[in-house]
Amino acid sequence: MSNYSAQQSSISENNRSRILQYLYHNGICSRAQIAKAIGLTPAAITKITAKLLAQNIIEETGDMEGDKNRRSIGLNLNCGKYHVIGLKFARSLVQIGLFDLQCNRISLTDLPTVSEENIDETVKQIHNTIRHLIAEDEKIVAVGMAVPGPYLVAEGHTALVSSMQGWRKVNFIKEFSEAFDVPVFVEQDARAGALAQFLFNPELFEGSLAYYLLGEGIGLGIIDNGTIYY
Structure with a gap:
């Protein structure tokens, strides 16, 4: 992929995310409302939402009153269409x-409490649990993992790692990136x-922020x- 194509793809992905984020925070909205709120042209909104509708990520909710008493079609997240798995590692807790x-x-x-001696067994349990969930629920489209x-x-x-040094031996990419039939994201x-x-706090959805996580470590x-700053 050329640099130009990669840049365009990144812009398109960002615009899709902004539309979904706006619908998440505001519920049913018209295309005109979304365009005005996030600063995209009506044509761009129409093009992007058409793809999201085709993928059943959003849905049309019927007529609603727009500007100057014009009738508009409402859009909303199709929340029940897709599911995602979230996995949290906290040294001794998964x-x-x-x-x-x-x-x-x-x-x-x-999962059962993790100790230094059973990390390998925990990794196997993670594989088995996620495979079972995916097999039982065809709506699952992705797995996200938060690791220490x-x-x-x-x-x-x-x-x-300040404790549970055995986690340092686990390569999360090799273990999980291609282990399932859906994409896996590790952060x-x-x-x-x-x-x-x-993404989800309506008071913090733009600009910059610092997030401190205080637990077994900082x-x-x-x-x-x-x-995201790396």
Whole structure:
């Protein structure tokens, strides 16, 4: 892919995300309302929403009153169409949750407490649990994992853990990136927390923010003008 094509793809992805984010926070909206709110042209909104409608990510909700008493067609997230799996590593705790597109929790599974001696067994349980969920629910389209940091994104493993040193031996990319029939995304827990606040907190959905995660260690995630800072 050329640099120009990659740049255009990134812009398109960002615009799709902004539309979905706006619908998440505001509920049913017309195309004109979305265009005005996020600064895209009506033509661009029509093109992007047509693709989202074709993928059943959003749905039309019928007529609604628009500007100057014009009739508009409402759009809304089709929250029940797709599900995602979220997995949280916290050294001795591993939780696996299933969510819809509105972030409503469908189920939550706590794996047995992790010790230094059974990390390999925990990794196997993660594989089995996620495979079972995917087999039972055809709506699942992705898996997201939040792992303890500092997490080396390019290398796939944790550089330093204050306890449970065995996690440093796990390469999350090799273990999970191609283990399932859906895409898998792995991120440091504090950066994942920062991104979640940026996307889902209506007071923090633009600009920059710092997110501190205080637990068995201290983590920091930064959003710099809408982009995760590495």
